Amino acid sequence: MESSGGRIGPSTDSSTSGRILVVDDHELNLKLLERLLELEGHEVRAADSLAAAERALAEEQPAMIVLDVNLPDGNGLDLTRKLKSHPVTASIPIVACTAGVMPDEEHEALEAGCDAYVSKPIDLSRFAAVIASMLG
Amino acid sequence: MTTYFDLGRIAELQDVMGSEPAKIVASMLRNMTGAIDEVEAAFAAGDLDRATQAAHLCRNDALMLSAKPLLDALTALEAASRAHDELRAREALDTLRVVWPATRDQLAEAGRGPGAGHLPPQNLQPGFKPDRPGDD
Numbered sequence: 001m002e003s004s005g006g007r008i009g010p011s012t013d014s015s016t017s018g019r020i021l022v023v024d025d026h027e028l029n030l031k032l033l034e035r036l037l038e039l040e041g042h043e044v045r046a047a048d049s050l051a052a053a054e055r056a057l058a059e060e061q062p063a064m065i066v067l068d069v070n071l072p073d074g075n076g077l078d079l080t081r082k083l084k085s086h087p088v089t090a091s092i093p094i095v096a097c098t099a100g101v102m103p104d105e106e107h108e109a110l111e112a113g114c115d116a117y118v119s120k121p122i123d124l125s126r127f128a129a130v131i132a133s134m135l136g
Numbered sequence: 137m138t139t140y141f142d143l144g145r146i147a148e149l150q151d152v153m154g155s156e157p158a159k160i161v162a163s164m165l166r167n168m169t170g171a172i173d174e175v176e177a178a179f180a181a182g183d184l185d186r187a188t189q190a191a192h193l194c195r196n197d198a199l200m201l202s203a204k205p206l207l208d209a210l211t212a213l214e215a216a217s218r219a220h221d222e223l224r225a226r227e228a229l230d231t232l233r234v235v236w237p238a239t240r241d242q243l244a245e246a247g248r249g250p251g252a253g254h255l256p257p258q259n260l261q262p263g264f265k266p267d268r269p270g271d272d
Binding site: 025026027028029031032035036039070072099101102120121124 | 145153154211
């Protein structure tokens with residue numbers, strides 16, 4: 001597993017991609033999100049852990065991140081704070097997508113720097129609208 | 137809507153993912169069975185953090201299915217485990233032990249039916265036996 005203190009963001013600023021990075025440890029959710037975004041015409045890169053997300057971010061800067069908050073190797077909000085505090089990655093829109101049990105999770109996600117919050121189960125039309133508004 | 141989950145959710149997933157309903161159901165059953173086994177193992181080991189993670193993973197599937205009784209039990213278990221409240225967590229586990237087998241059996245039955253993803257909900261009430269080749 002990679003350290004959460006590892007490098008964030010691509011090594012050069014020429015590696016910006018138009019892809020959306022989707023991070024979720026739940027296999028079916030990951031496939032569903034991937035498919036939804038592909039149906040909207042987006043290219044997608046999938047990661048099933050924070051470590052895999054950090055590896056992807058080290059290679060290229062995505063156009064957006066759809067991020068599950070509760071991951072087995074850490075909290076997605078920690079990654080959000082790190083990305084939002086880094087000048088290279090601060091402008092990447094981040095959509096938190098979670099099946100949380102705590103009532104203030106949306107507030108926490110937005111406070112951590114997420115640009116939008118979508119709760120699970122995914123409302124298909126609302127999700128598409130949120131993504132469109134973020135990329136608009 | 138069946139007693140334990142919303143069959144319409146499987147049809148929605150099928151529309152987006154293009155998979156056969158039986159494959160979606162099989163995947164969910166595999167995920168949930170593994171997660172519930174992990175919850176049991178975590179409680180046997182007295183590891184509430186592990187139980188939290190396993191319950192959370194299973195909640196993803198329960199949310200996807202709108203499986204309310206299962207979702208309620210998992211939500212209570214995840215919240216109590218996260219708070220390290222073992223007494224409440226064990227109460228929720230007792231509920232889960234009642235709700236999960238019933239949900240699993242009804243889901244398995246739905247997955248066995250031909251064209252299960254499009255069966256009208258009334259066909260999936262308890263006691264319904266889908267027609268299968270050779271059953272007559």
